[in-house]
Amino acid sequence: MSSVAASTRPGGRSARVLNAIYTAVGELVGEGTERITFSLIAERAGVNPTTLYRRWDDVDALLEEVAVAALTREGDPIPDTGALETDLTEWALIITEDITRPHRTRYLRAMVAARDEIVSSCSVMERRREQAAEMVRRASGRGQEAPTVGQILDHIVAPLYHHVVFALPVDEDYARLLVRDVLLMVR
Amino acid sequence: MSSVAASTRPGGRSARVLNAIYTAVGELVGEGTERITFSLIAERAGVNPTTLYRRWDDVDALLEEVAVAALTREGDPIPDTGALETDLTEWALIITEDITRPHRTRYLRAMVAARDEIVSSCSVMERRREQAAEMVRRASGRGQEAPTVGQILDHIVAPLYHHVVFALPVDEDYARLLVRDVLLMVR
DNA sequence: TTACTAAAGCAAATATAATTGCTTTACGAC
DNA sequence: GTCGTAAAGCAATTATATTTGCTTTAGTAA
Numbered sequence: 001m002s003s004v005a006a007s008t009r010p011g012g013r014s015a016r017v018l019n020a021i022y023t024a025v026g027e028l029v030g031e032g033t034e035r036i037t038f039s040l041i042a043e044r045a046g047v048n049p050t051t052l053y054r055r056w057d058d059v060d061a062l063l064e065e066v067a068v069a070a071l072t073r074e075g076d077p078i079p080d081t082g083a084l085e086t087d088l089t090e091w092a093l094i095i096t097e098d099i100t101r102p103h104r105t106r107y108l109r110a111m112v113a114a115r116d117e118i119v120s121s122c123s124v125m126e127r128r129r130e131q132a133a134e135m136v137r138r139a140s141g142r143g144q145e146a147p148t149v150g151q152i153l154d155h156i157v158a159p160l161y162h163h164v165v166f167a168l169p170v171d172e173d174y175a176r177l178l179v180r181d182v183l184l185m186v187r
Numbered sequence: 188m189s190s191v192a193a194s195t196r197p198g199g200r201s202a203r204v205l206n207a208i209y210t211a212v213g214e215l216v217g218e219g220t221e222r223i224t225f226s227l228i229a230e231r232a233g234v235n236p237t238t239l240y241r242r243w244d245d246v247d248a249l250l251e252e253v254a255v256a257a258l259t260r261e262g263d264p265i266p267d268t269g270a271l272e273t274d275l276t277e278w279a280l281i282i283t284e285d286i287t288r289p290h291r292t293r294y295l296r297a298m299v300a301a302r303d304e305i306v307s308s309c310s311v312m313e314r315r316r317e318q319a320a321e322m323v324r325r326a327s328g329r330g331q332e333a334p335t336v337g338q339i340l341d342h343i344v345a346p347l348y349h350h351v352v353f354a355l356p357v358d359e360d361y362a363r364l365l366v367r368d369v370l371l372m373v374r
Numbered sequence: 375t376t377a378c379t380a381a382a383g384c385a386a387a388t389a390t391a392a393t394t395g396c397t398t399t400a401c402g403a404c
Numbered sequence: 405g406t407c408g409t410a411a412a413g414c415a416a417t418t419a420t421a422t423t424t425g426c427t428t429t430a431g432t433a434a
Contacts, residue, residue: 003401012430012431013381013382013429013430013431014380014381014431017381017382029237035245036418037421038421038422039420039421045380046321047383048382048383049382049421049422050382050383050384050422050423050424051381051383053421053422053423054382054423055381058222108338109299109300109301110300111301111302112296112299112352112353113296113297114302116354119352119353119354120354124353125353126354149363151368151393154346154364154365154368155341155342155368156213156343156348157345158349158350159249159341159342159345159346159349160344160348161353162345162346162349162352165299165306165346165349165352166306166311166312166348167307168301170394177337177341178341181338181341181342181372184370184371184372185371185372199400199402200399200400200401200411200412201401201402201410201411201412204411205414214430220383224391225391225392226390226391234412234413235412235413235414236391236392237392237393237412237413237414238411238412238413240391240392240393241393241411241412251394
Protein backbone atom coordinates (compact mmCIF):
# COMPACT_ATOMS: atom_id res chain seq x y z
CA MET A 1 0.00 0.00 0.00
CA SER A 2 2.40 2.60 1.22
CA SER A 3 1.37 6.22 1.31
CA VAL A 4 2.49 9.40 -0.29
CA ALA A 5 4.09 11.10 2.63
CA ALA A 6 6.46 10.03 5.34
CA SER A 7 9.30 9.31 2.98
CA THR A 8 12.64 9.62 4.70
CA ARG A 9 14.07 11.50 1.79
CA PRO A 10 11.43 13.75 0.31
CA GLY A 11 13.91 16.30 -0.99
CA GLY A 12 14.65 15.71 -4.58
CA ARG A 13 14.67 12.70 -6.80
CA SER A 14 12.07 10.62 -5.03
CA ALA A 15 9.68 13.52 -5.00
CA ARG A 16 10.33 14.15 -8.66
CA VAL A 17 9.71 10.53 -9.55
CA LEU A 18 6.56 10.40 -7.45
CA ASN A 19 5.37 13.51 -9.17
CA ALA A 20 6.04 12.09 -12.59
CA ILE A 21 4.09 8.99 -11.62
CA TYR A 22 1.11 10.95 -10.33
CA THR A 23 1.11 13.07 -13.46
CA ALA A 24 1.32 10.01 -15.68
CA VAL A 25 -1.61 8.42 -13.90
CA GLY A 26 -3.56 11.65 -14.21
CA GLU A 27 -2.90 11.76 -17.93
CA LEU A 28 -3.85 8.16 -18.51
CA VAL A 29 -7.03 8.52 -16.51
CA GLY A 30 -7.79 11.73 -18.38
CA GLU A 31 -7.32 9.99 -21.72
CA GLY A 32 -9.74 7.29 -20.70
CA THR A 33 -7.19 4.51 -20.95
CA GLU A 34 -8.93 1.24 -20.30
CA ARG A 35 -6.42 -1.06 -18.69
CA ILE A 36 -3.88 0.98 -16.82
CA THR A 37 -0.82 -1.08 -15.89
CA PHE A 38 2.39 -0.38 -14.02
CA SER A 39 4.40 -0.72 -17.23
CA LEU A 40 2.18 1.80 -18.95
CA ILE A 41 2.48 4.28 -16.12
CA ALA A 42 6.23 3.77 -15.84
CA GLU A 43 6.73 4.36 -19.53
CA ARG A 44 4.63 7.48 -19.50
CA ALA A 45 6.36 8.79 -16.41
CA GLY A 46 9.82 7.99 -17.75
CA VAL A 47 10.47 5.96 -14.66
CA ASN A 48 11.58 2.41 -14.01
CA PRO A 49 8.70 -0.05 -13.51
CA THR A 50 10.51 -1.61 -10.58
CA THR A 51 10.00 1.59 -8.66
CA LEU A 52 6.25 1.16 -8.96
CA TYR A 53 6.34 -2.47 -7.95
CA ARG A 54 8.37 -1.64 -4.90
CA ARG A 55 6.24 1.27 -3.83
CA TRP A 56 2.70 0.02 -4.34
CA ASP A 57 1.14 -3.41 -3.91
CA ASP A 58 -0.79 -3.17 -7.15
CA VAL A 59 -2.09 -0.73 -9.73
CA ASP A 60 -5.37 -0.27 -7.92
CA ALA A 61 -3.62 0.94 -4.81
CA LEU A 62 -1.83 3.59 -6.83
CA LEU A 63 -4.95 4.61 -8.70
CA GLU A 64 -6.86 4.98 -5.46
CA GLU A 65 -4.09 7.07 -4.00
CA VAL A 66 -4.04 9.42 -6.95
CA ALA A 67 -7.82 9.59 -7.01
CA VAL A 68 -7.97 10.52 -3.35
CA ALA A 69 -5.30 13.16 -3.83
CA ALA A 70 -7.08 14.63 -6.83
CA LEU A 71 -10.48 14.64 -5.21
CA THR A 72 -9.45 16.28 -1.99
CA ARG A 73 -7.49 19.10 -3.53
CA GLU A 74 -8.76 22.39 -2.17
CA GLY A 75 -10.02 24.98 -4.54
CA ASP A 76 -13.74 25.45 -4.79
CA PRO A 77 -14.60 28.89 -3.46
CA ILE A 78 -17.55 29.07 -1.07
CA PRO A 79 -20.26 31.25 -2.59
CA ASP A 80 -21.20 34.34 -0.57
CA THR A 81 -24.07 36.05 -2.29
CA GLY A 82 -25.85 37.39 0.75
CA ALA A 83 -28.70 34.88 0.72
CA LEU A 84 -28.66 31.19 1.54
CA GLU A 85 -30.78 30.15 -1.41
CA THR A 86 -28.46 31.69 -3.97
CA ASP A 87 -25.40 30.50 -2.04
CA LEU A 88 -26.65 26.94 -2.13
CA THR A 89 -27.62 27.17 -5.76
CA GLU A 90 -24.22 28.52 -6.76
CA TRP A 91 -22.54 25.86 -4.72
CA ALA A 92 -24.64 23.05 -6.15
CA LEU A 93 -23.75 24.25 -9.63
CA ILE A 94 -20.05 24.33 -8.79
CA ILE A 95 -20.21 20.77 -7.50
CA THR A 96 -22.18 19.65 -10.52
CA GLU A 97 -19.70 21.13 -12.91
CA ASP A 98 -16.84 19.60 -10.97
CA ILE A 99 -18.03 16.04 -10.69
CA THR A 100 -19.49 15.71 -14.16
CA ARG A 101 -16.14 16.33 -15.85
CA PRO A 102 -15.26 12.94 -17.30
CA HIS A 103 -11.94 12.41 -15.60
CA ARG A 104 -13.37 13.57 -12.31
CA THR A 105 -16.06 10.97 -12.68
CA ARG A 106 -13.42 8.36 -13.32
CA TYR A 107 -11.54 9.36 -10.19
CA LEU A 108 -14.72 9.21 -8.18
CA ARG A 109 -15.42 5.74 -9.47
CA ALA A 110 -11.87 4.60 -8.83
CA MET A 111 -12.06 5.80 -5.27
CA VAL A 112 -15.45 4.41 -4.61
CA ALA A 113 -14.47 1.01 -5.95
CA ALA A 114 -11.82 0.78 -3.30
CA ARG A 115 -11.87 -0.80 0.11
CA ASP A 116 -13.55 0.94 3.02
CA GLU A 117 -10.34 2.08 4.63
CA ILE A 118 -9.26 3.98 1.56
CA VAL A 119 -12.63 5.53 0.97
CA SER A 120 -12.84 6.62 4.59
CA SER A 121 -9.44 8.18 4.48
CA CYS A 122 -10.69 10.45 1.74
CA SER A 123 -11.94 13.73 3.01
CA VAL A 124 -14.05 14.81 0.03
CA MET A 125 -17.16 14.67 2.11
CA GLU A 126 -15.58 16.35 5.12
CA ARG A 127 -14.57 19.14 2.81
CA ARG A 128 -18.13 19.46 1.58
CA ARG A 129 -19.38 19.45 5.14
CA GLU A 130 -17.10 22.35 6.06
CA GLN A 131 -18.25 24.34 3.08
CA ALA A 132 -21.89 23.73 3.89
CA ALA A 133 -21.28 24.66 7.52
CA GLU A 134 -19.76 27.95 6.48
CA MET A 135 -22.79 28.89 4.37
CA VAL A 136 -25.18 27.95 7.15
CA ARG A 137 -23.16 29.97 9.62
CA ARG A 138 -23.37 33.04 7.41
CA ALA A 139 -27.11 32.56 6.99
CA SER A 140 -27.61 32.32 10.73
CA GLY A 141 -25.47 35.41 11.14
CA ARG A 142 -27.97 37.22 8.95
CA GLY A 143 -30.82 35.83 11.01
CA GLN A 144 -32.01 33.61 8.16
CA GLU A 145 -33.65 30.28 8.80
CA ALA A 146 -31.49 27.53 7.39
CA PRO A 147 -31.55 23.77 6.95
CA THR A 148 -29.02 21.82 8.98
CA VAL A 149 -25.63 20.97 7.58
CA GLY A 150 -26.69 17.34 7.60
CA GLN A 151 -29.74 18.12 5.52
CA ILE A 152 -27.65 19.96 2.97
CA LEU A 153 -25.27 17.04 2.67
CA ASP A 154 -28.01 14.43 2.54
CA HIS A 155 -30.30 16.20 0.15
CA ILE A 156 -28.07 18.23 -2.14
CA VAL A 157 -24.60 16.70 -2.11
CA ALA A 158 -25.57 13.05 -1.79
CA PRO A 159 -28.06 13.05 -4.69
CA LEU A 160 -25.56 14.81 -6.94
CA TYR A 161 -22.77 12.34 -6.25
CA HIS A 162 -25.20 9.48 -6.35
CA HIS A 163 -26.37 10.44 -9.81
CA VAL A 164 -22.86 10.76 -11.16
CA VAL A 165 -21.74 7.49 -9.72
CA PHE A 166 -24.79 5.63 -10.97
CA ALA A 167 -24.52 7.18 -14.41
CA LEU A 168 -27.82 9.01 -14.05
CA PRO A 169 -28.18 12.38 -15.76
CA VAL A 170 -27.04 15.43 -13.80
CA ASP A 171 -27.51 18.98 -14.97
CA GLU A 172 -28.15 22.51 -13.74
CA ASP A 173 -31.86 22.05 -13.49
CA TYR A 174 -31.41 19.01 -11.32
CA ALA A 175 -29.07 20.92 -9.02
CA ARG A 176 -31.55 23.77 -8.70
CA LEU A 177 -34.35 21.34 -7.98
CA LEU A 178 -32.43 19.83 -5.09
CA VAL A 179 -31.81 23.23 -3.56
CA ARG A 180 -35.49 24.05 -3.78
CA ASP A 181 -36.37 20.75 -2.13
CA VAL A 182 -34.01 21.23 0.75
CA LEU A 183 -35.36 24.69 1.42
CA LEU A 184 -38.86 23.26 1.62
CA MET A 185 -37.71 21.46 4.74
CA VAL A 186 -37.13 24.60 6.77
CA ARG A 187 -40.38 26.40 6.18
CA MET B 188 -17.98 -8.41 -23.32
CA SER B 189 -20.68 -10.84 -24.20
CA SER B 190 -23.80 -11.08 -22.15
CA VAL B 191 -25.54 -13.73 -20.17
CA ALA B 192 -28.41 -14.52 -22.42
CA ALA B 193 -28.79 -15.08 -26.14
CA SER B 194 -26.64 -18.18 -26.17
CA THR B 195 -27.56 -20.44 -29.04
CA ARG B 196 -27.42 -23.45 -26.81
CA PRO B 197 -28.71 -22.57 -23.37
CA GLY B 198 -29.92 -26.02 -22.56
CA GLY B 199 -27.38 -27.91 -20.57
CA ARG B 200 -23.66 -27.79 -20.27
CA SER B 201 -23.10 -24.15 -21.14
CA ALA B 202 -25.74 -23.10 -18.70
CA ARG B 203 -24.24 -25.32 -16.05
CA VAL B 204 -20.79 -23.90 -16.64
CA LEU B 205 -22.06 -20.35 -16.61
CA ASN B 206 -23.84 -21.05 -13.40
CA ALA B 207 -20.75 -22.52 -11.81
CA ILE B 208 -18.84 -19.42 -12.84
CA TYR B 209 -21.42 -17.02 -11.42
CA THR B 210 -21.51 -19.00 -8.21
CA ALA B 211 -17.75 -19.02 -7.96
CA VAL B 212 -17.60 -15.27 -8.45
CA GLY B 213 -20.29 -14.83 -5.84
CA GLU B 214 -18.35 -16.92 -3.36
CA LEU B 215 -15.09 -15.12 -3.98
CA VAL B 216 -16.73 -11.72 -3.67
CA GLY B 217 -18.48 -12.89 -0.53
CA GLU B 218 -15.21 -14.02 0.97
CA GLY B 219 -13.70 -10.64 0.25
CA THR B 220 -11.00 -12.01 -2.00
CA GLU B 221 -8.70 -9.18 -2.97
CA ARG B 222 -7.41 -9.92 -6.44
CA ILE B 223 -9.95 -12.01 -8.27
CA THR B 224 -8.46 -13.55 -11.41
CA PHE B 225 -9.79 -15.77 -14.17
CA SER B 226 -7.65 -18.67 -12.98
CA LEU B 227 -9.02 -18.31 -9.48
CA ILE B 228 -12.59 -18.26 -10.68
CA ALA B 229 -12.01 -21.16 -13.06
CA GLU B 230 -10.47 -23.27 -10.33
CA ARG B 231 -13.27 -22.53 -7.91
CA ALA B 232 -15.90 -23.21 -10.56
CA GLY B 233 -14.21 -26.40 -11.70
CA VAL B 234 -14.12 -25.03 -15.19
CA ASN B 235 -11.41 -24.53 -17.75
CA PRO B 236 -9.84 -21.05 -17.67
CA THR B 237 -9.98 -20.86 -21.45
CA THR B 238 -13.73 -20.74 -21.26
CA LEU B 239 -13.50 -17.55 -19.27
CA TYR B 240 -11.00 -15.97 -21.60
CA ARG B 241 -13.18 -16.79 -24.57
CA ARG B 242 -16.37 -15.51 -23.03
CA TRP B 243 -15.31 -12.26 -21.34
CA ASP B 244 -12.81 -9.61 -22.30
CA ASP B 245 -11.42 -9.36 -18.81
CA VAL B 246 -12.18 -10.11 -15.18
CA ASP B 247 -13.79 -6.74 -14.63
CA ALA B 248 -16.34 -7.40 -17.33
CA LEU B 249 -17.34 -10.62 -15.64
CA LEU B 250 -17.44 -9.06 -12.19
CA GLU B 251 -19.63 -6.26 -13.43
CA GLU B 252 -21.96 -8.72 -15.07
CA VAL B 253 -22.35 -10.75 -11.92
CA ALA B 254 -22.75 -7.62 -9.83
CA VAL B 255 -25.50 -6.30 -12.06
CA ALA B 256 -27.26 -9.65 -11.99
CA ALA B 257 -27.04 -9.86 -8.23
CA LEU B 258 -28.18 -6.30 -7.64
CA THR B 259 -31.18 -6.39 -9.90
CA ARG B 260 -32.63 -9.59 -8.60
CA GLU B 261 -36.23 -9.05 -7.61
CA GLY B 262 -37.32 -9.83 -4.13
CA ASP B 263 -37.86 -6.88 -1.83
CA PRO B 264 -41.54 -6.72 -0.97
CA ILE B 265 -43.15 -3.29 -1.12
CA PRO B 266 -44.43 -2.30 2.34
CA ASP B 267 -48.15 -1.70 2.60
CA THR B 268 -48.92 -0.54 6.11
CA GLY B 269 -51.78 1.80 5.33
CA ALA B 270 -49.84 5.03 5.79
CA LEU B 271 -47.14 6.55 3.64
CA GLU B 272 -44.84 7.46 6.51
CA THR B 273 -44.65 3.94 7.83
CA ASP B 274 -44.43 2.51 4.30
CA LEU B 275 -41.46 4.71 3.55
CA THR B 276 -39.82 3.95 6.85
CA GLU B 277 -40.20 0.21 6.38
CA TRP B 278 -38.89 0.50 2.88
CA ALA B 279 -35.90 2.62 3.88
CA LEU B 280 -35.04 0.02 6.50
CA ILE B 281 -35.28 -2.81 3.98
CA ILE B 282 -32.95 -0.95 1.63
CA THR B 283 -30.57 -0.17 4.45
CA GLU B 284 -30.40 -3.75 5.54
CA ASP B 285 -29.89 -4.88 1.98
CA ILE B 286 -27.09 -2.58 0.92
CA THR B 287 -25.11 -2.67 4.13
CA ARG B 288 -24.52 -6.41 3.92
CA PRO B 289 -20.80 -6.65 3.16
CA HIS B 290 -20.96 -8.58 -0.06
CA ARG B 291 -23.80 -6.41 -1.28
CA THR B 292 -21.62 -3.40 -0.67
CA ARG B 293 -18.86 -5.04 -2.62
CA TYR B 294 -21.16 -5.70 -5.53
CA LEU B 295 -22.35 -2.14 -5.47
CA ARG B 296 -18.81 -0.90 -5.57
CA ALA B 297 -17.88 -3.28 -8.37
CA MET B 298 -20.78 -2.07 -10.42
CA VAL B 299 -20.20 1.55 -9.72
CA ALA B 300 -16.55 1.28 -10.63
CA ALA B 301 -17.54 0.19 -14.08
CA ARG B 302 -17.97 2.17 -17.24
CA ASP B 303 -21.08 4.23 -17.83
CA GLU B 304 -22.65 1.80 -20.26
CA ILE B 305 -22.61 -1.01 -17.75
CA VAL B 306 -23.90 1.08 -14.91
CA SER B 307 -26.71 2.43 -17.07
CA SER B 308 -27.76 -1.01 -18.16
CA CYS B 309 -28.35 -1.86 -14.53
CA SER B 310 -31.88 -1.37 -13.45
CA VAL B 311 -31.38 -1.15 -9.67
CA MET B 312 -32.57 2.40 -9.65
CA GLU B 313 -35.46 1.76 -12.02
CA ARG B 314 -36.54 -0.97 -9.67
CA ARG B 315 -36.44 1.45 -6.76
CA ARG B 316 -38.41 3.99 -8.78
CA GLU B 317 -41.17 1.48 -9.45
CA GLN B 318 -41.38 0.57 -5.80
CA ALA B 319 -41.55 4.22 -4.75
CA ALA B 320 -44.19 4.89 -7.39
CA GLU B 321 -46.33 2.09 -6.03
CA MET B 322 -46.25 3.48 -2.51
CA VAL B 323 -47.06 6.97 -3.70
CA ARG B 324 -49.94 5.60 -5.77
CA ARG B 325 -51.39 3.87 -2.74
CA ALA B 326 -51.05 7.04 -0.67
CA SER B 327 -52.84 9.08 -3.29
CA GLY B 328 -55.53 6.44 -3.43
CA ARG B 329 -56.08 7.05 0.26
CA GLY B 330 -56.19 10.80 -0.37
CA GLN B 331 -52.91 11.34 1.45
CA GLU B 332 -50.54 14.11 0.44
CA ALA B 333 -47.28 12.60 -0.76
CA PRO B 334 -43.87 13.68 -1.94
CA THR B 335 -43.09 13.01 -5.60
CA VAL B 336 -41.40 9.81 -6.68
CA GLY B 337 -38.41 11.91 -7.66
CA GLN B 338 -38.20 13.39 -4.19
CA ILE B 339 -38.28 9.96 -2.62
CA LEU B 340 -35.48 8.76 -4.84
CA ASP B 341 -33.39 11.90 -4.40
CA HIS B 342 -33.82 12.28 -0.68
CA ILE B 343 -34.16 8.76 0.69
CA VAL B 344 -32.64 6.33 -1.78
CA ALA B 345 -29.78 8.49 -3.01
CA PRO B 346 -28.45 9.41 0.45
CA LEU B 347 -28.56 5.77 1.54
CA TYR B 348 -26.62 4.50 -1.45
CA HIS B 349 -24.32 7.47 -1.27
CA HIS B 350 -23.43 6.71 2.32
CA VAL B 351 -22.72 3.07 1.61
CA VAL B 352 -20.61 3.79 -1.40
CA PHE B 353 -18.61 6.47 0.38
CA ALA B 354 -18.11 4.31 3.43
CA LEU B 355 -20.10 6.65 5.64
CA PRO B 356 -22.10 5.14 8.48
CA VAL B 357 -25.63 3.98 7.70
CA ASP B 358 -28.07 2.74 10.29
CA GLU B 359 -31.75 2.63 11.15
CA ASP B 360 -31.75 6.05 12.72
CA TYR B 361 -30.28 7.55 9.61
CA ALA B 362 -32.92 5.89 7.45
CA ARG B 363 -35.68 7.20 9.70
CA LEU B 364 -34.22 10.68 9.62
CA LEU B 365 -34.30 10.72 5.83
CA VAL B 366 -37.94 9.72 5.77
CA ARG B 367 -38.80 12.49 8.22
CA ASP B 368 -36.92 15.00 6.06
CA VAL B 369 -38.67 14.03 2.89
CA LEU B 370 -42.05 14.32 4.54
CA LEU B 371 -41.18 17.85 5.62
CA MET B 372 -41.19 18.75 1.95
CA VAL B 373 -44.87 18.08 1.43
CA ARG B 374 -46.35 20.02 4.29
C1' DT C 375 33.32 18.17 1.22
C1' DT C 376 32.77 13.79 2.44
C1' DA C 377 30.55 9.67 3.96
C1' DC C 378 26.40 7.34 4.53
C1' DT C 379 22.33 5.44 2.80
C1' DA C 380 17.49 5.61 0.86
C1' DA C 381 15.66 5.06 -3.16
C1' DA C 382 16.05 4.66 -8.29
C1' DG C 383 17.76 2.08 -12.29
C1' DC C 384 19.07 -2.09 -14.66
C1' DA C 385 18.90 -6.80 -16.21
C1' DA C 386 18.17 -11.48 -15.63
C1' DA C 387 15.10 -14.88 -13.76
C1' DT C 388 10.61 -16.44 -12.61
C1' DA C 389 5.89 -16.69 -12.50
C1' DT C 390 1.43 -15.85 -14.20
C1' DA C 391 -1.74 -14.46 -17.63
C1' DA C 392 -3.56 -14.73 -22.19
C1' DT C 393 -3.76 -16.78 -26.80
C1' DT C 394 -4.30 -20.37 -30.08
C1' DG C 395 -5.07 -24.73 -32.74
C1' DC C 396 -6.87 -28.84 -32.07
C1' DT C 397 -9.76 -32.50 -29.72
C1' DT C 398 -13.67 -33.87 -27.26
C1' DT C 399 -18.25 -33.45 -25.43
C1' DA C 400 -23.08 -33.18 -25.55
C1' DC C 401 -27.24 -29.89 -26.96
C1' DG C 402 -30.73 -29.69 -30.25
C1' DA C 403 -32.72 -30.28 -34.89
C1' DC C 404 -34.07 -33.81 -37.72
C1' DG D 405 -31.41 -42.73 -32.72
C1' DT D 406 -27.76 -39.93 -35.79
C1' DC D 407 -25.77 -35.90 -37.24
C1' DG D 408 -24.06 -31.24 -37.23
C1' DT D 409 -22.27 -27.85 -34.51
C1' DA D 410 -21.65 -24.62 -30.50
C1' DA D 411 -19.18 -24.54 -26.78
C1' DA D 412 -16.02 -26.81 -23.39
C1' DG D 413 -11.53 -29.00 -22.42
C1' DC D 414 -6.64 -29.64 -23.19
C1' DA D 415 -1.86 -28.53 -24.00
C1' DA D 416 1.62 -26.09 -26.01
C1' DT D 417 2.98 -21.39 -27.02
C1' DT D 418 3.48 -16.66 -26.47
C1' DA D 419 3.26 -12.50 -24.05
C1' DT D 420 3.17 -9.81 -19.71
C1' DA D 421 3.62 -9.09 -15.25
C1' DT D 422 6.30 -9.52 -11.07
C1' DT D 423 10.32 -10.50 -8.32
C1' DT D 424 15.06 -10.24 -7.14
C1' DG D 425 20.09 -9.20 -6.53
C1' DC D 426 23.07 -6.01 -7.70
C1' DT D 427 24.69 -1.27 -9.35
C1' DT D 428 24.24 3.50 -9.62
C1' DT D 429 22.52 7.96 -8.28
C1' DA D 430 21.84 11.71 -5.40
C1' DG D 431 19.67 13.63 -0.82
C1' DT D 432 21.11 14.60 3.82
C1' DA D 433 23.74 14.94 7.96
C1' DA D 434 28.19 15.60 9.83
